[in-house]
Amino acid sequence: MREVVSISAHLHVQHAPPPAVRRESQRPPMKMTGAQALIKSLEMENVEVVFGLPGGCILPAYDPILDSPIRHILVRHEQGAGHMAEGYAHVTGRPGVALVTSGPAATNLVTPLCDAYMDSVPMVAITGQVSRPVIGTDGFQECDTVGITRSVTKHNELIMDPNEIPLMVRQAFHLATTGRPGPVLLDVPKDVLQAEVTWNWPTDDEVSSSLPGYKPNLKGHPKMIKEAARLISEARKPVIYAGGGILKSRAADALRELAERTGTPVVTTLMARGAFPDDHPLCLGMPGMHGNYTAITAMQKSDLLIALGTRFDDRVTGKVATFAPEAKIIHVDIDPAELGKIRRPDVPIVGDCRQVIGEIVKALESHTQADRNEWRSRISGWQELYPLHYDPHVDGDALKPQQVMEVLRDLAPEGTILASGVGQHQMWASQYWQFNEPYTWVNSGGLGTMGFCVPAAIGAKVGRPDRTVWAVDGDGCFQMTAQELVTASSERIPVKVAILNNAYLGMVRQWQEMFYEERYSEVYLSPDLPDYVKWAEAMGCAAFRVEAAEEVEPVIAKANAIDDRPVVIDFRTDSREKVFPMVPAGASNDDVVVHPSQKPGGEKLVQ
Amino acid sequence: MSVLNHQTLSVLVENRSGVLARISGLFARRGFNIISLAVAPSDDARFSRINIVIDVEETSVEQITKQLFKLVNVVKITELLPSDSVERELLMATVAAGPDQRGAVIELVGVFEGKIVDVGADALTVMLAGEPDKLDDLEELMRPYGITELQRTGRVALPKLERQASPRLRLTGKAS
Numbered sequence: 001m002r003e004v005v006s007i008s009a010h011l012h013v014q015h016a017p018p019p020a021v022r023r024e025s026q027r028p029p030m031k032m033t034g035a036q037a038l039i040k041s042l043e044m045e046n047v048e049v050v051f052g053l054p055g056g057c058i059l060p061a062y063d064p065i066l067d068s069p070i071r072h073i074l075v076r077h078e079q080g081a082g083h084m085a086e087g088y089a090h091v092t093g094r095p096g097v098a099l100v101t102s103g104p105a106a107t108n109l110v111t112p113l114c115d116a117y118m119d120s121v122p123m124v125a126i127t128g129q130v131s132r133p134v135i136g137t138d139g140f141q142e143c144d145t146v147g148i149t150r151s152v153t154k155h156n157e158l159i160m161d162p163n164e165i166p167l168m169v170r171q172a173f174h175l176a177t178t179g180r181p182g183p184v185l186l187d188v189p190k191d192v193l194q195a196e197v198t199w200n201w202p203t204d205d206e207v208s209s210s211l212p213g214y215k216p217n218l219k220g221h222p223k224m225i226k227e228a229a230r231l232i233s234e235a236r237k238p239v240i241y242a243g244g245g246i247l248k249s250r251a252a253d254a255l256r257e258l259a260e261r262t263g264t265p266v267v268t269t270l271m272a273r274g275a276f277p278d279d280h281p282l283c284l285g286m287p288g289m290h291g292n293y294t295a296i297t298a299m300q301k302s303d304l305l306i307a308l309g310t311r312f313d314d315r316v317t318g319k320v321a322t323f324a325p326e327a328k329i330i331h332v333d334i335d336p337a338e339l340g341k342i343r344r345p346d347v348p349i350v351g352d353c354r355q356v357i358g359e360i361v362k363a364l365e366s367h368t369q370a371d372r373n374e375w376r377s378r379i380s381g382w383q384e385l386y387p388l389h390y391d392p393h394v395d396g397d398a399l400k401p402q403q404v405m406e407v408l409r410d411l412a413p414e415g416t417i418l419a420s421g422v423g424q425h426q427m428w429a430s431q432y433w434q435f436n437e438p439y440t441w442v443n444s445g446g447l448g449t450m451g452f453c454v455p456a457a458i459g460a461k462v463g464r465p466d467r468t469v470w471a472v473d474g475d476g477c478f479q480m481t482a483q484e485l486v487t488a489s490s491e492r493i494p495v496k497v498a499i500l501n502n503a504y505l506g507m508v509r510q511w512q513e514m515f516y517e518e519r520y521s522e523v524y525l526s527p528d529l530p531d532y533v534k535w536a537e538a539m540g541c542a543a544f545r546v547e548a549a550e551e552v553e554p555v556i557a558k559a560n561a562i563d564d565r566p567v568v569i570d571f572r573t574d575s576r577e578k579v580f581p582m583v584p585a586g587a588s589n590d591d592v593v594v595h596p597s598q599k600p601g602g603e604k605l606v607q
Numbered sequence: 608m609s610v611l612n613h614q615t616l617s618v619l620v621e622n623r624s625g626v627l628a629r630i631s632g633l634f635a636r637r638g639f640n641i642i643s644l645a646v647a648p649s650d651d652a653r654f655s656r657i658n659i660v661i662d663v664e665e666t667s668v669e670q671i672t673k674q675l676f677k678l679v680n681v682v683k684i685t686e687l688l689p690s691d692s693v694e695r696e697l698l699m700a701t702v703a704a705g706p707d708q709r710g711a712v713i714e715l716v717g718v719f720e721g722k723i724v725d726v727g728a729d730a731l732t733v734m735l736a737g738e739p740d741k742l743d744d745l746e747e748l749m750r751p752y753g754i755t756e757l758q759r760t761g762r763v764a765l766p767k768l769e770r771q772a773s774p775r776l777r778l779t780g781k782a783s
Contacts, residue, residue, distance in 0.1 A: 211679060213680055341673075
């Protein structure tokens with residue numbers, strides 16, 4: 001037999017820079033309730049904030065919160081708690097924590113758990129459960145939470161032994177933040193919270209030995225690193241395909257070094273926006289279904305794709321069979337299951353992106369780089385021919401959403417964090433914002449969760465209260481979770497929301513226009529229902545409506561100046577606007593559809 | 608039930624509640640098909656061993672193995688090809704056989720070195736432990752008499768000792 005994967009434990013390595021876990025001095029065993037042990041364990045993990053909503057089964061845990069330094073943010077719906085925890089994790093890199101009760105509260109968490117799972121967001125969810133003797137009897141507010149959430153969490157546990165609470169909490173934070181990050185759920189029966197426990201904070205070794213099957217591999221294979229360096233040096237048309245894993249492993253600096261040292265252009269996927277500065281000369285922006293022409297085409301024509309912390313999502317590859325046909329692939333990912341899942345890499349490297357990139361950069365020292373001048377000139381040709389483009393605003397017409405995004409971007413205070421919902425506005429946000437700093441983009445990529453924006457922005461503002469947080473939402477998305485602005489107002493979390501209100505489920509409308517012969521089925525929402533200004537004011541926000549182009553700038557400036565409560569701006573935008581470029585679902589990236597005013601076939605024009 | 612191009616994944620897992628559900632859920636969600644499944648405690652009380660037989664033509668063993676690895680409770684996975692392993696299974700069947708046919712059935716089971724474990728007025732319960740192919744053969748030959756109940760255990764497998772260095776046998780274990 002031979003061992004294919006050799007892995008060693010790296011318990012102390014965490015992706016984010018959290019403060020070290022607090023140490024306990026040697027004291028006689030302490031008696032406390034399970035609930036006290038739970039809250040104390042969260043304190044030991046340096047949790048500063050918990051997003052939650054109390055209820056019957058989790059009630060015991062809410063008592064010790066009164067005596068804890070942990071800030072509790074009372075949400076209006078448990079889905080909000082989950083997305084807030086995600087938003088917090090997106091901007092801080094530290095796990096967000098959600099605390100809710102059993103049954104419907106736990107099922108309300110399923111969407112954010114799945115969202116966090118798809119986007120590898122570190123999160124710890126704690127749900128109440130009915131008392132142990134009642135489990136399995138269909139008791140009031142009982143549901144099989146671990147059963148329901150099994151396929152949308154990295155791991156979950158039903159805690160049946162009260163004395164295991166501290167160990168389970170330590171395991172949860174360890175699992176959520178190491179390896180490929182993700183959500184971990186702990187389901188705690190009410191009588192477990194009420195039971196008397198002997199406090200025992202487990203050591204690193206105890207946590208490690210309690211997880212005999214969990215040993216993420218962080219260090220790349222030396223042979224593969226060497227091979228990667230060779231391929232990179234020889235490539236004449238390389239592209240770095242950077243994914244969200246760059247941000248998860250804090251590898252933005254390493255990525256920059258690799259790109260600059262080799263002169264390799266970089267595309268940043270939707271999840272990786274900000275991982276490489278948009279104002280860098282080597283930055284090509286976002287690839288994929290609504291990426292820009294240059295990013296898409298450079299990948300298609302490349303002879304080497306250096307895929308870092310990315311999973312070859314169908315929204316990026318388009319039709320897989322025709323994706324980057326001439327490119328060799330170097331694929332670096334901490335999750336071995338991603339290597340070869342969609343496209344077989346020539347050089348697969350399992351490991352932490354930051355470490356592996358560092359190792360590749362070191363291995364590059366003994367190589368000279370191939371000449372890439374021709375490649376760079378082809379790329380700049382595409383950039384010149386196919387910039388992002390939209391029709392200019394015409395007096396009397398509704399606002400152009402892209403223009404609103406540009407003004408929002410230009411007036412944003414330095415370091416502004418941008419959150420978005422899902423749909424056309426999300427794509428315009430990603431396209432027209434200038435991301436020059438990592439951890440400034442909060443977004444639901446994999447699951448595409450409408451309703452993500454408002455609560456995620458609130459969580460982001462809690463995580464980075466020093467930053468301005470703008471939430472760009474669609475009118476459809478906003479109506480799903482807007483009530484969390486009540487949470488924001490009452491908890492004094494001054495986020496700013498720009499609704500790009502085109503009165504439609506815009507992305508669906510775009511598809512119906514392009515692929516269903518303009519048969520608009522069930523996508524019209526009405527621009528005035530609800531009255532967003534009144535609604536926002538009722539929730540304690542400052543609110544404005546903008547219909548005229550000349551109002552865009554002054555109202556955004558006014559919103560930027562408000563810092564004592566949330567602000568909502570209802571921008572009335574043009575429903576006919578579509579997101580371009582576009583690669584229709586299932587089509588090849590060679591068939592990217594550019595704005596109707598731009599002529600296709602740019603490659604021929606350049607040569 | 609025998610599939611020519613099958614492979615056994617011998618999966619060592621932590622003895623915790625819900626682990627089997629995690630594994631079967633993973634197979635169900637990703638559309639991987641299980642031919643046979645056998646679960647029992649291992650030599651170490653902390654762990655159980657799950658033997659999963661899959662059709663290698665229909666599924667990517669590599670992707671299944673990698674996905675299984677991601678489950679926190681999975682400790683080690685050994686991939687066993689039939690040619691590199693010893694496979695066994697147990698069959699129990701109740702066969703309709705009145706006094707006239709009883710002798711024939713007993714003889715048949717005898718040829719296979721099986722056992723008669725229960726005798727009724729019009730039926731026999733037979734048992735055979737052995738290679739899955741043999742079980743298939745016996746099942747086929749008993750069918751004309753009328754099998755009224757059939758139970759098979761699912762396959763267990765261990766690597767062949769003399770072929771431990773075979774490159775086709777892969778230990779993909781996480782445990783070092």
